[in-house]
Amino acid sequence: MPSAAAVLRAWGLKDHIAANYKSILVRSLISKFISFATVSLGAALFLPKLGIDSLTTTDYLAIGAIFLPNNLIFAIPMVL
Numbered sequence: 909m910p911s912a913a914a915v916l917r918a919w920g921l922k923d924h925i926a927a928n929y930k931s932i933l934v935r936s937l938i939s940k941f942i943s944f945a946t947v948s949l950g951a952a953l954f955l956p957k958l959g960i961d962s963l964t965t966t967d968y969l970a971i972g973a974i975f976l977p978n979n980l981i982f983a984i985p986m987v988l
């Protein structure tokens with residue numbers, strides 16, 4: 909199976925993506941931050957309803973980091 913870079917090169921899209929890599933990475937970072945904030949806030953609002961009250965703010969941030977989607981990891985090979 910050909911790599912993603914080979915497919916993009918065959919379609920002539922590799923140059924277009926390479927020219928816009930900063931935009932792709934910035935959008936990925938912004939979406940990663942939004943996902944992190946959403947998961948952390950959701951954990952902070954939902955876990956106390958389950959009776960888990962002993963967590964601190966850093967615990968909620970850690971939960972957000974653990975369950976964060978890896979959209980940036982999948983965007984980087986597309987740039988290369």
